Amino acid sequence: MARPALAILGKDLRQRVRDRSAFLVAVVAPLTLALVFGMTLSGVSSDDLELSFGVVDLDGGVVATGFTDEVLAGLERDGLATLTVVRTVGEGRRLAADGDVAATFVLPAGLSEAVGAGRPARIEVIGDVDQPIGVLVARSIADTFAAELEATQVAVGAALAAGATGPVDALAGRARELAPPIVIEDATATKKQLDPVTFYSASMAVFFLFFTVQFGLSTLLDERRQGTLGRLLVAPVSRRAILLGKALTSIVMGLASMTVLVVATSLIVGAEWGSPAGVALLVAAGVLAATALSALVISFARTPEQAGNFQSIVALVFGLLGGVFFPIAAIGGWLERVSLATPHAWFLRGLGDLAGGAGPGAVLGAVAAILAFAAVFGALAVARSARLVEP
Amino acid sequence: MSAAPVLVCTGLVKRFGDLVAVDGVGFEISPGETYGLLGPNGAGKTTTISMVCGLLERDDGDVVVAGRPLTTTSVEAKAAIGYVPQEIAVYPDLTGRENLRFFSRLYGMAPAAATERIGEALEVVGLADRADDLAGEYSGGMKRRLNIAIGLLHRPRLLVLDEPTVGVDPQSRNAILEGVEALAGGGIAVLYTTHYMEEAERLCDRIGIIDAGVIRAEGTRRELVALVGERDRVRLAGSGDLASVATACGALPGVEAASVRDGAVDLIVEGARGLLPELLRVAAESGGLVDGVDVHEPDLESVFLHLTGKALRD
Ligand SMILES: Nc1ncnc2c1ncn2[C@@H]1O[C@H](COP(=O)(O)OP(=O)(O)OP(=O)(O)O)[C@@H](O)[C@H]1O
Ligand SMILES: [Mg+2]
Numbered sequence: 001m002a003r004p005a006l007a008i009l010g011k012d013l014r015q016r017v018r019d020r021s022a023f024l025v026a027v028v029a030p031l032t033l034a035l036v037f038g039m040t041l042s043g044v045s046s047d048d049l050e051l052s053f054g055v056v057d058l059d060g061g062v063v064a065t066g067f068t069d070e071v072l073a074g075l076e077r078d079g080l081a082t083l084t085v086v087r088t089v090g091e092g093r094r095l096a097a098d099g100d101v102a103a104t105f106v107l108p109a110g111l112s113e114a115v116g117a118g119r120p121a122r123i124e125v126i127g128d129v130d131q132p133i134g135v136l137v138a139r140s141i142a143d144t145f146a147a148e149l150e151a152t153q154v155a156v157g158a159a160l161a162a163g164a165t166g167p168v169d170a171l172a173g174r175a176r177e178l179a180p181p182i183v184i185e186d187a188t189a190t191k192k193q194l195d196p197v198t199f200y201s202a203s204m205a206v207f208f209l210f211f212t213v214q215f216g217l218s219t220l221l222d223e224r225r226q227g228t229l230g231r232l233l234v235a236p237v238s239r240r241a242i243l244l245g246k247a248l249t250s251i252v253m254g255l256a257s258m259t260v261l262v263v264a265t266s267l268i269v270g271a272e273w274g275s276p277a278g279v280a281l282l283v284a285a286g287v288l289a290a291t292a293l294s295a296l297v298i299s300f301a302r303t304p305e306q307a308g309n310f311q312s313i314v315a316l317v318f319g320l321l322g323g324v325f326f327p328i329a330a331i332g333g334w335l336e337r338v339s340l341a342t343p344h345a346w347f348l349r350g351l352g353d354l355a356g357g358a359g360p361g362a363v364l365g366a367v368a369a370i371l372a373f374a375a376v377f378g379a380l381a382v383a384r385s386a387r388l389v390e391p
Numbered sequence: 392m393s394a395a396p397v398l399v400c401t402g403l404v405k406r407f408g409d410l411v412a413v414d415g416v417g418f419e420i421s422p423g424e425t426y427g428l429l430g431p432n433g434a435g436k437t438t439t440i441s442m443v444c445g446l447l448e449r450d451d452g453d454v455v456v457a458g459r460p461l462t463t464t465s466v467e468a469k470a471a472i473g474y475v476p477q478e479i480a481v482y483p484d485l486t487g488r489e490n491l492r493f494f495s496r497l498y499g500m501a502p503a504a505a506t507e508r509i510g511e512a513l514e515v516v517g518l519a520d521r522a523d524d525l526a527g528e529y530s531g532g533m534k535r536r537l538n539i540a541i542g543l544l545h546r547p548r549l550l551v552l553d554e555p556t557v558g559v560d561p562q563s564r565n566a567i568l569e570g571v572e573a574l575a576g577g578g579i580a581v582l583y584t585t586h587y588m589e590e591a592e593r594l595c596d597r598i599g600i601i602d603a604g605v606i607r608a609e610g611t612r613r614e615l616v617a618l619v620g621e622r623d624r625v626r627l628a629g630s631g632d633l634a635s636v637a638t639a640c641g642a643l644p645g646v647e648a649a650s651v652r653d654g655a656v657d658l659i660v661e662g663a664r665g666l667l668p669e670l671l672r673v674a675a676e677s678g679g680l681v682d683g684v685d686v687h688e689p690d691l692e693s694v695f696l697h698l699t700g701k702a703l704r705d
Contacts (some may be wrong), residue, residue: 004496227480228481232497234474235469239464
């Protein structure tokens with residue numbers, strides 16, 4: 001079975017290399033969109049974004065005031081955002097719920113004191129489900145502020161230690177012991193988040209993966225139309241070997257496209273995919289799920305055009321539900337729960353688990369979920385596979 | 392024939408809904424023999440071939456190729472078959488050579504042997520100098536020749552050609568026919584379908600005349616023509632009410648079949664010479680203006696007309 005399958009794989013890859021549309025879908029489109037989305041969202045300076053934020057200052061201390069007066073008021077001065085100051089968390093929540101603001105920052109009581117004492121503290125972000133981009137921006141503002149505070153705190157810690165004239169590595173050790181001063185707590189998100197550039201690099205890659213794999217299996221319908229399927233069926237080759245060869249083409253196309261995208265987005269826009277082994281596991285599982293879904297979908301098609309349409313509809317719906325166009329996980333609620341019915345969401349969740357330097361073990365849950373999709377789609381596709389190799 | 396037949400098929404039946412496209416077809420082909428299936432459009436030639444090659448599920452009947460029973464799921468038995476489909480089936484985005492290379496891999500040929508066979512196949516069909524152009528850029532006739540080259544690449548014991556010369560210029564057609572003759576001379580069994588009587592007469596050792604899914608007669612050309620007996624084919628060319636002419640002439644004693652084709656009335660007539668004046672008189676009376684008369688010795692066309700009452704191509 002392997003030899004004819006490999007012959008088909010080799011022939012198909014040669015054809016795909018000559019076919020510009022495969023390259024467009026597999027590489028150019030996802031890369032372009034990742035760049036556009038990533039660029040737009042990674043800077044708050046985009047002119048098109050009209051954002052409004054709420055802020056609740058329950059702290060009243062120097063850190064909270066600094067955040068409100070320097071960071072947020074600064075955005076307002078620059079015409080990038082409008083700011084509404086409210087008194088209670090309830091009010092802030094209402095603002096976000098009503099859509100009056102994209103997100104409300106909650107600066108909890110004791111924030112300044114905690115930061116001063118080198119203890120962890122929290123800034124909450126309460127987001128509006130309907131303004132995902134605004135929520136994303138709010139999160140990155142809070143992130144940036146936290147990072148700056150941390151740097152300051154480390155410097156202070158180092159200065160203190162210098163007073164004690166310790167050796168250099170002891171200083172470094174002290175600095176490391178200091179707790180990160182602020183933990184961004186997102187009232188709506190349960191998961192760690194990817195930065196916008198990485199998020200869109202990954203989401204566009206996985207979104208287009210579900211289009212790319214069609215360049216393998218669905219060519220069975222092209223072969224039927226051009227008569228060559230008949231030739232394959234008359235050759236001394238089992239029908240299973242033909243299916244295997246086509247499935248291998250899908251898998252190789254998917255793997256190649258994902259590899260190119262991971263490398264290219266890392267190099268060009270600085271996407272941070274995380275542990276290579278973890279990413280490889282997620283990619284492999286994702287490619288299998290996409291191939292199995294593709295096989296299932298095209299088993300309902302009679303013509304190449306139908307196959308293309310069905311495939312596009314399914315890939316689009318799964319992509320939308322799976323949150324590839326905005327980080328559903330950052331918003332939470334029922335949308336996030338629905339999104340978990342897609343391999344896309346698990347793929348992005350797996351990358352979220354890798355964010356911040358976790359090892360490949362962190363993705364095993366997500367990989368298992370994606371493989372479960374692959375198994376279910378695959379079993380259904382195998383049950384219907386005879387239709388794919390009818391003359 | 393003494394050698395064991397390469398193909399034995401019996402009682403083949405294929406239904407498409409209510410239509411019985413093939414209804415109990417059976418024949419044998421020995422090594423070195425060329426067997427022709429001669430029949431008009433829709434006779435069931437392609438459907439028969441599809442069952443013989445294990446492409447189409449059959450509703451009844453058996454196929455044995457090179458001693459092995461063959462079904463759609465057979466793998467080994469199919470290795471003996473070379474298949475040239477009626478519709479051109481090549482990869483337009485691969486070159487001629489790449490097309491052949493792919494099929495050589497699919498048939499499990501060793502690379503070195505494949506290279507040699509690819510060269511030979513390209514020579515046989517006269518495509519050697521265009522082998523490295525994309526098949527999509529070939530002319531219709533060149534695509535057809537590549538279509539054939541793929542079928543004979545692996546030196547099959549049974550070569551199945553489904554109307555391989557349709558739409559080919561006379562020169563290419565002649566080259567193709569010569570190629571088939573050479574292959575049969577080399578011991579290959581050939582199954583050849585056509586609705587060109589001349590091709591069947593030239594190539595085929597034995598011919599099955601198929602119509603409406605049934606083989607109406609089978610034998611060598613001589614045997615088939617003998618079925619018509621002393622009957623000649625008379626062709627009355629002209630204008631006017633040819634349909635009435637056919638009806639009136641068909642009613643005359645001694646006239647066995649009458650049909651209208653291409654501005655002429657074709658008749659199968661016993662003792663044609665004696666009956667000619669009578670035929671012309673009846674033709675004139677029934678409104679026909681006859682301006683040419685041909686009397687043919689019996690040929691396969693006459694046989695078909697005799698057996699089915701209609702012309703091979705209408
Ligand atoms: N897949 C199909 N579904 C329904 N009917 C079919 C199918 N294939 C063939 N037929 C019918 O079966 C009959 C025989 O068709 P077939 O193609 O075998 O004829 P043929 O002798 O090869 O004709 P031609 O000389 O035009 O190629 C025709 O009436 C055709 O319409
Ligand atoms: Mg046909």
